[in-house]
Amino acid sequence: MIRVNLLQMEKVMELISNQRLQYLVFLGLSTGIAVLIGIVYASNHLLFQRFFGRINPLVAFLLIFFVGVILLSFLLSQGWFAIYERENLKGPVVIPVLQRYLG
Amino acid sequence: MILVDLKVVFPPDINVLFPESVLFYPAMGFFAEILFHVLPLSVLLFSLTSIFRNLSYENIVWICILIVALLEPIYHTIPMGSSNRYPLWAIVYVGLHVFLINLTQLLIFRRYDFISMYSFRLVYYLFWHIGWGYLRLRLLF
Numbered sequence: 001m002i003r004v005n006l007l008q009m010e011k012v013m014e015l016i017s018n019q020r021l022q023y024l025v026f027l028g029l030s031t032g033i034a035v036l037i038g039i040v041y042a043s044n045h046l047l048f049q050r051f052f053g054r055i056n057p058l059v060a061f062l063l064i065f066f067v068g069v070i071l072l073s074f075l076l077s078q079g080w081f082a083i084y085e086r087e088n089l090k091g092p093v094v095i096p097v098l099q100r101y102l103g
Numbered sequence: 104m105i106l107v108d109l110k111v112v113f114p115p116d117i118n119v120l121f122p123e124s125v126l127f128y129p130a131m132g133f134f135a136e137i138l139f140h141v142l143p144l145s146v147l148l149f150s151l152t153s154i155f156r157n158l159s160y161e162n163i164v165w166i167c168i169l170i171v172a173l174l175e176p177i178y179h180t181i182p183m184g185s186s187n188r189y190p191l192w193a194i195v196y197v198g199l200h201v202f203l204i205n206l207t208q209l210l211i212f213r214r215y216d217f218i219s220m221y222s223f224r225l226v227y228y229l230f231w232h233i234g235w236g237y238l239r240l241r242l243l244f
Contacts (some may be wrong), residue, residue, distance in 0.1 A: 025218060026217070029218070030133075031222070032129075033129065033130050033133045036127075036129055036130045037130045038128045039126055040123055040126045040127050040130065044123060046163060047119055047123065047127060051131070057130075060134075060144070061130075061133075061134070064133070064134055064137045064138070067137060067141075067142060067159075068137045071137075071141050071142060071145040072141060072217060074145055075141070075145055075148070076145070078124070078148075080148060080160075080164070081144075081212055081213065081216070081219045082215075082217065083214065083216055084215040084216050084217065084218045085216045093124070098188065102238065
């Protein structure tokens with residue numbers, strides 16, 4: 001049992017080190033979102049009540065963040081979906097279309 | 104959606120007021136992406152690929168995307184329907200509209216990545232919740 005868990009842990013660590021940029025981007029985005037939630041909550045704590053009830057929105061965010069990391073890691077490990085791919089920044093739609101018509 | 108709002112007039116409190124909306128909606132968009140897209144998509148993909156081993160992955164992904172794209176429209180239209188405040192055509196339109204937005208997002212996720220999918224929602228929120236959310240309170244109320 002312990003050996004299986006260690007093997008799974010090793011796989012997760014390997015995934016994180018292979019896909020370091022994707023995790024860093026998600027961490028960066030999440031940090032930004034946490035800051036936004038903190039500012040809004042400090043200025044008007046009732047705003048989130050409609051969605052989260054009495055739960056502190058920062059606690060709800062932390063939960064969602066961990067769920068997001070786990071599930072995106074699963075999708076990433078299967079090669080099904082990505083968190084962030086640098087080549088998309090170069091213009092996923094516009095550049096191939098321009099290349100086709102202009103060059 | 105703006106035309107529907109002009110015709111049936113949604114309640115004044117459907118949007119968070121400006122300027123808080125500029126900070127609030129990017130945060131809520133993140134929650135929406137995880138809860139409406141990443142979570143159900145992962146669970147469905149995991150379940151269906153385990154159950155239907157003879158089906159190709161491409162077919163399973165399409166089935167999952169179509170099912171997941173229905174979740175947010177259902178979430179929005181059930182309260183609309185039960186309130187007895189809106190005509191049926193408005194409920195159907197909102198449902199279809201939100202479904203198409205969700206479907207587009209999931210296709211973006213499939214083709215590109217999570218960040219592109221989230222960016223799409225941000226742009227949509229910028230127009231609907233932030234821009235129109237600010238204007239509608241001056242025009243409709």
